Amino acid sequence: MNKVDKNVIPVQSLLIPKSILYTGKILNWISPFLASRFAARIFLTPFGYKTPEREKKMYDTSKKEQVFIKKINREVVVYTYGNSKKKILLVHGWSGSGTQLSKIADVLIAQGYSTVSFDAPAHGDSPSKTTILPHFIETIHQLEETHGPFEAAIGHSLGGMSLLRATKFGLQIKKLIIIGTANSITAITKNFAKNLQLNQKVARLIKVYFDKRYGEDIDNYSGAISALGVKIPTLVIHDKNDVDVHYSAAYEINDSLTNGKLLITQQLGHRKILGTPEVISKIKKFILE
Numbered sequence: 001m002n003k004v005d006k007n008v009i010p011v012q013s014l015l016i017p018k019s020i021l022y023t024g025k026i027l028n029w030i031s032p033f034l035a036s037r038f039a040a041r042i043f044l045t046p047f048g049y050k051t052p053e054r055e056k057k058m059y060d061t062s063k064k065e066q067v068f069i070k071k072i073n074r075e076v077v078v079y080t081y082g083n084s085k086k087k088i089l090l091v092h093g094w095s096g097s098g099t100q101l102s103k104i105a106d107v108l109i110a111q112g113y114s115t116v117s118f119d120a121p122a123h124g125d126s127p128s129k130t131t132i133l134p135h136f137i138e139t140i141h142q143l144e145e146t147h148g149p150f151e152a153a154i155g156h157s158l159g160g161m162s163l164l165r166a167t168k169f170g171l172q173i174k175k176l177i178i179i180g181t182a183n184s185i186t187a188i189t190k191n192f193a194k195n196l197q198l199n200q201k202v203a204r205l206i207k208v209y210f211d212k213r214y215g216e217d218i219d220n221y222s223g224a225i226s227a228l229g230v231k232i233p234t235l236v237i238h239d240k241n242d243v244d245v246h247y248s249a250a251y252e253i254n255d256s257l258t259n260g261k262l263l264i265t266q267q268l269g270h271r272k273i274l275g276t277p278e279v280i281s282k283i284k285k286f287i288l289e
Helices: 011-015 018-030 032-043 053-061 102-110 133-147 158-168 185-195 200-214 223-227 248-256 277-288
Strands: 063-069 074-081 087-091 114-119 152-156 175-179 234-239 260-265
Touching (some): 032 185, 032 200, 053 102, 063 133, 074 133, 087 102, 087 133, 087 158, 102 114, 102 277, 114 133, 133 158, 152 158, 158 175, 158 223, 185 200, 234 248, 234 277, 248 260, 260 277
Parallel strands (some): 087 152, 175 234, 234 260
Antiparallel strands (some): 063 074, 074 114
C-alpha cells in the first residue's frame, strides 16, 4: 500500500478524532444550530501531536519558562533559543507549538540572531483546553515588553494573521514574514465546517455565534484588513498546493500591504514549506537585506 502524503490532507482532518466527526454528523442531521454550537467548541480546541524529531533540538536546548499573560489571564510556555541580543519573534499556527519553526530558527541563529517563541494557550506545553486568536495577539504584545525588542517576526498560518494584527496595533518590528496565512475568518469557518464534514449552513451559524460572542465582526481580524495598517517590509509566502489555506489569500493580503513582497511556491503544502531550505534561504535573505 502506498504511503499517504499527509501534506495533501488538511491538518484538521488529520488531527480531529473520528468520534468527533461522527458526533458532528449526527448533530448536523438533527439540528444545524446544535451542530454549530458543538463545532464552535471544537473550533476553539487545538489538537496536539507528538513533537517531531526535527523540533527536538530546539525544544531540548531552548531556555523554557512559564509566563503569565495578564490581559488574557493565561499562562504560556516561552522558548528562548540562542543567546544573541538581536531577537526574532516566531509565532506558530493553530495546533502548532513554539518549536514548529525550528528549521528557520536554526538558520537565524547561524546568522547571529536568537529567537523567542511560545506555546499559545492550549498548545504544546501551555495549560488550558481552548483558546482564540486574541490570545495569540495579546501574548505577542506582552512578550514584546518582557522579551523584546524584536528585529523581525515570522508567523505561520494563524500566527501570521496574529502578527499582522499585532503589527497594525503597535508591534515594533523592522520586518515581517508570514507563511501560509489565511485572509478571511469567514473562509476559515467554512473550511473548518467542511473538514468536520458539516454543511455550510453550520459554517454560517458558527460565524454568527462568534460575532455575537465577541461583540464584533470577527472578519475584522482577517489578514487583508490588518495588512492595511502594516507599513513595514513584509514577505508573504504561500504554496499553491496548500490544502489548509488557499493561496489566493496571499495575493489578497499582499494587495493590502504598503510594502509587500510575494513568494509563491509549489508542491510544499501548508507544513512542509516550513522546513524547505530554498524557502528558508529566501527568509534569511529578506531579513538580512
